[in-house]
Amino acid sequence: MEVLRQLRGYYRERRTYLIMSILCLAAATGFGLIYPMLLRKLIDDVIRPAQYDGVLWIALTALGVVIIKAFLQFLHGFFGGRLGNYLAYRLRNACYEKLQFLSFRYYDRAKTGDLMSRLTGDLEAIRNFVGFGFAQLLNLVLMVIFGAAMMMSIHWQLTLITMITIPFLAAVALKFESKIHPAFQEMRLALSSLTTAVQENVTGVRTVKSFAREPYEMEKFSHRNERYKDNQIFASMLWSRFFPVMELLASISVAVLLAVGGTLVIKEQLTLGDLVAFFSLIWFIIGPMWGLGFHINNYTQSKASGERVLEILNQNVDVKDEAGAVDLDLENVKGKVEFDHVTFAYGNKMPAVTDIHFTAEPGSVIGFLGGTGSGKSTIIQLLMRAYNVNEGSIRLDGRDIRDIRIKSLRSGIATVFQETFLFSSTIRNNIAYGMTQVSMEEIIHAAKLAKAHDFIMELPDGYDTVVGERGMGLSGGQKQRIAIARALLKNPRILILDDATSAVDMETEHEIQSGFQEVMQGRTTFIIAHRISSLRHADEILVLDEGRIVQRGTHEELIAIPGPYQDVYHIQYADHLSRANQGHEGKVM
Known part of the structure; x- marks a missing residue:
């Protein structure tokens, strides 16, 4: 939970959403415990004594429970969704802001595809877990506690016998988490490598085609795709080992319940309604344990993703304002x-x-x-x-x-770099980039000084012509002259x-x-x-x-x-x- 602790500052202002989400889910879980008790009452107090007048009352009670539980589930989804989206919004802004201020030294080794993966897929994994997964993981504990308490109130000896496999279920789940987390870390790295390959290929498509290197690029992508596939298969193998063991342990608990509970009913030491209620309650405990793997899956993914996002947020800024630094006049x-x-x-x-x-x-x-x-x-x-x-x-x-x-x-300072970069926007906006208030006359004057005005006016929409990504559609010389006009407009x-x-x-x-x-x-x-x-x-x-x-x-x-x-x-x-x-x-x- 260390990762969540470090991310806490980004959702602290909306922690009420987290509390309400957990409380609503816990309340819905509590209402879910009424169903086994209604079954118990239906069998022991209605069916066996043939007092059928109570069926309507039990049915109406069940309907009321369904409505209340559905409303609580809605509130859980509402508050959880708000919390997750708020966190993702704050993190996305924080990461983007940090990227603006990171030094050139960081970008000397950073990969665009990897950064894109962190700001999209990794943030989404964090959003899902904090918004819903965290509350559901806590609710799993509550379900076990509530279910066990209810079972103990019915027959504590049968409860202890039935829950003999629960510690083993928990141990298997924890063992699974220790193996699946590194697998997801490697999977995220493989996905980043895959994304980087696509980004580099799209960016350098002209170079690739001019050198007829399409087969090489396909082979390079295939190798990275194979690495990602192998990681997915490895994770699937872990899952394939986990589920059978969990199912075996859960089935043992059910078998023990049927054997021991059935014997107690025959000896009239337990009512049939109690046994049916017990059977429903055991799934109230085993079900969460069964789903523990799914929750651990979400947690490990969000943990791996959180570590990658925090790596950006905690990145040291090499070049920053010194204490006492002043503004230039x-x-x-x-x-x-x-x-x-x-x-x-x-x-x-x-x-x-x-x-x-x-x-x-x-x-x-x-x-x-x-x-x-x-x-x-x-x-x-x-x-x-x-x-x-x-x-x-x-x-x-x-x-x-x-x-x-x-x-x-x-x-x-105004700089015209050798490698010209233009944004996917109009020529007017590219020239005026970095200027908050500038007139069209000033833009045209700068373009004329850069000897760009004539070719701009020959374009379909003149200064309102939208250039493609990185200035695609313009020659190298044209892009360079627009960059020169941009620098001259700054009047440095x-x-x-x-x-x-x-x-x-x-x-x-x-x-x-x-x-x-x-x-x-x-x-x-x-x-x-x-x-x-x-x-x-x-x-x-x-x-x-x-x-x-x-x-x-x-x-x-x-x-x-x-x-x-x-x-x-x-x-x-x-x-x-x-x-x-x-x-x-x-x-x-």
């Missing part, structure tokens, strides 16, 4: 950024960046050039406080960014362009760069690019290799000295330089 942010000997590593890996030291003056443009894995994007993510630095510090206008509230810090003090023009052609890149010249005015801008054409106007260019700055300077300074920058320049402009040299030689001749 965004209107007066100058945009001076200082990296003071910063070193950072992902987990226990080798440092991604080492001893990074530079200053970006307000309104300046800083460019980053380097190969894959050189640390360019890591520097930008550290500036956004996606991760905390291991050594050194990063300052904005002289203040350590760890002393600034994360939301406030990121509100002053710090602008980050993470290879923002990689998906557009050279001509479009030149047009976008021209638009950037306007929006960069007065803003500190960081540009990550593989094309030197995107960096040549930067105030300072930092060349990185294996997480270290190996060169720094302006475009003119760097192409004048041997080094990585000059090598890249010669590679990218080889044809241009060759044609220029040939033309020069022709003039000399």
Whole structure:
């Protein structure tokens, strides 16, 4: 019950629903005990003495009990349903909120399909158990107690003899629970793996088809599906062993009752009505024991699911606001950024960046050039406080960014990532994402600066065109220009362009760069690019290799000295330089 104890805070405000659900179910159970007594009275006081006038009274009493019991069952379902839905609602919101604030480090290893499984199937299992299963499990105990007490009042010796197998029933049920819980844990993991495979296949369907890897994906899914099937079969085998044993023990109790009880009736030490009542009451006890496996099944599923949900809720947030952190005055942010000997590593890996030291003056443009894995994007993510630095510090206008509230810090930064993400919504909403109040004129102006307005107007519904999931239906360059417009609309003090023009052609890149010249005015801008054409106007260019700055300077300074920058320049402009040299030689001749 430790899992339920940890979840208690999410339904504490509605604990009255839980109490009422239990009380109503217990009352319905209590009324159910009247049936055996009515049978006892019918046989001993009506049928045997031939006093048939009492039949109507007994029938009306039974009808009244049925009506009252049905009403109590309704109230149990009403309060239980309200409680379960309230808990699921609170947990769903809590999990989603926690996912919003979990650090990038968590998402580096998290799987989308697994998270979806936790927020759907696992939450549903918890809802069912807390709403209904918990009350029914407690009611099982009450049924045993009520039934045993009623039987003891009739004939305590027969009760003790009949219930000789009850401890064995309980022992078998507990043994079953110890084996079925790990099986359900493994089943949940297998289901998450299965869900992840489907999610990845749907997300990467274009890649799958372009490489003709459909057979491979089918085989991969088949393996995970087989694992899930094997877990289901294993759980079924446990059930197949459990039910026969429970039925055998229950049948022994019934056989003992018939043998001993029948003998007592023959000896007139027990009335026939008492024996019939006893027979009904024994099922009042054995029935719950029989159903104990079902309740344990629900409990173990909810326990396994609760552990997976709590794993999200109890997940440590690596990057969070420090005590005493303040909000930025965004209107007066100058945009001076200082990296003071910063070193950072992902987990226990080798440092991604080492001893990074530079200053970006307000309104300046800083460019980053380097190969894959050189640390360019890591520097930008550290500036956004996606991760905390291991050594050194990063300052904005002289203040350590760890002393600034994360939301406030990121509100002053706009980023265009290399991997563009668009939501399944209209182009208008995608551009205005993150802005609470913005006019259509401002959206159009940002789109024009990003050179996106013309192609948007050619779409069927213009800015009201709904793009598919992740921007499906648009080319890579179109998606990138919408993402650029989204960043420009934010009117940030710090602008980050993470290879923002990689998906557009050279001509479009030149047009976008021209638009950037306007929006960069007065803003500190960081540009990550593989094309030197995107960096040549930067105030300072930092060349990185294996997480270290190996060169720094302006475009003119760097192409004048041997080094990585000059090598890249010669590679990218080889044809241009060759044609220029040939033309020069022709003039000399």
